[in-house]
Amino acid sequence: MCEVVAAGSFRTAAQRLGYTPSAVSQQISTVERALGVQLFERSPRSVRPTPAGLQLARRAGRLLADLTATEKRCVPTPPPSADGCGWAVSGPRGSGWCRRC
Structure with missing residues (x-):
């Protein structure tokens, strides 16, 4: 979706x-049908987002930007206990373990 908008x-x-x-x-057509809305105006040589x-x-x-930032902060490691999911998370508030909630 984003790449089509950027590329035209x-x-x-x-x-x-x-x-x-x-x-x-x-x-894109599948998403348009699922949402029930046209996302692009199509012409023979280009598309423009509605x-x-x-x-x-x-x-x-x-x-996507948030996901990328989150992935950069997460490092796969063995969980400290049975209820840990196996991801250590570090950020401005320190480090910790992601818990399955």
């Missing part, structure tokens, strides 16, 4: 992501 075409987004343009287009598509892309971009 399924073809360029697909090249950047390592997929076929058809696969990217089909995935207002809903732009809003979704912005939110998805923030979520």
Whole structure:
């Protein structure tokens, strides 16, 4: 989604992501059907996000950035006890173990 918005075409987004343009287009169509809203205006050579598509892309971009930041803070390690999930988390408030809650 975000890559299609940035690239302006399924073809360029697909090249950047390592997929076929058809696969990217089909995935976007699947999301559009699931949400019941058109996310892109399509023309023969480009695609433009609709207002809903732009809003979704912005939110998805923030979520991906948060996920990337979280992954950088987590290091797989053996859990200290049976109820630990096996991820040590470090950050501005110190280090600790992620617990399964």
